[in-house]
Amino acid sequence: MPRRNNVTTENRRVKYSKKLIQDSLLQLLQEKPLEKITVKELCERADVNRGTFYRYYEDIFDLFETIEQSLGTNFENHAATMHTQGLVPFLTELLHGAEKNRDLVIILSNDRGDDSFLRKCIDRLYELLSPQWKELISCTEEEMKILYTIAASSMEAITFEWLKGNIDMTAEELAQLYYNIFMDGFRQFLLNPGAGR
Numbered sequence: 001m002p003r004r005n006n007v008t009t010e011n012r013r014v015k016y017s018k019k020l021i022q023d024s025l026l027q028l029l030q031e032k033p034l035e036k037i038t039v040k041e042l043c044e045r046a047d048v049n050r051g052t053f054y055r056y057y058e059d060i061f062d063l064f065e066t067i068e069q070s071l072g073t074n075f076e077n078h079a080a081t082m083h084t085q086g087l088v089p090f091l092t093e094l095l096h097g098a099e100k101n102r103d104l105v106i107i108l109s110n111d112r113g114d115d116s117f118l119r120k121c122i123d124r125l126y127e128l129l130s131p132q133w134k135e136l137i138s139c140t141e142e143e144m145k146i147l148y149t150i151a152a153s154s155m156e157a158i159t160f161e162w163l164k165g166n167i168d169m170t171a172e173e174l175a176q177l178y179y180n181i182f183m184d185g186f187r188q189f190l191l192n193p194g195a196g197r
C-alpha cells in the first residue's frame with residue numbers, strides 16, 4: 001500500500017512540475033517570441049532547476065510542440081464526434097473549447113501565419129468536411145480550393161478576434177453564423193454560378 005502512495009505522489013509531482021514549466025512558457029510567450037526564450041530564464045520563471053526541465057523536454061521548441069500537440073489531441077478527440085452530433089453543435093463545442101483555453105489558443109495562433117494553431121484546426125476541419133461539401137455542391141477542385149481559402153481565412157480571423165473579446169457573440173451564435181456562411185452561403189453561390197455576371 002505505501003508503494004502505491006509513493007507512485008501517486010510522484011505522478012502528482014511530475015504533473016505539477018510540467019504544469020509549472022508549461023505555464024511559465026506561456027507567460028514568457030506573452031512577452032517575447034519563442035526563439036528569444038532561453039531554458040535558463042524559463043527555469044527561473046518556473047522556479048525549477050534545469051535538470052527538471054531536461055528530464056521532460058529536449059529544448060524550448062520541444063516544450064512548445066508538446067503543448068501544441070496536447071491541444072491538438074483534444075481537438076482530434078472532439079473531431080471524432082462531429083458526424084454524430086451535427087455540424088453546428090460540433091462547432092459550438094469546438095468554440096467553447098477554444099474559449100476555455102483562450103490564452104493558449106491566442107498564443108499558439110498569434111503571428112504564426114499558416115502555422116497558426118487555429119489554421120491547423122481549420123485545415124483539419126476541411127479534411128473532415130470536404131467529402132460532405134462535395135456531395136452538397138457541384139464545383140471543380142479549383143473552385144473548392146478557392147472557397148476553402150475564403151472560409152479558412154475568414155474563420156481564423158473571426159475566431160481570433162472573438163477570442164480576444166473584439167466580437168460580442170456567444171459560441172452558439174458564432175457557430176450558427178459559420179454554418180450559414182460557409183455551408184448555405186457557398187452552396188447558394190455554386191447553385192447560381194452565373195448570378196451577378
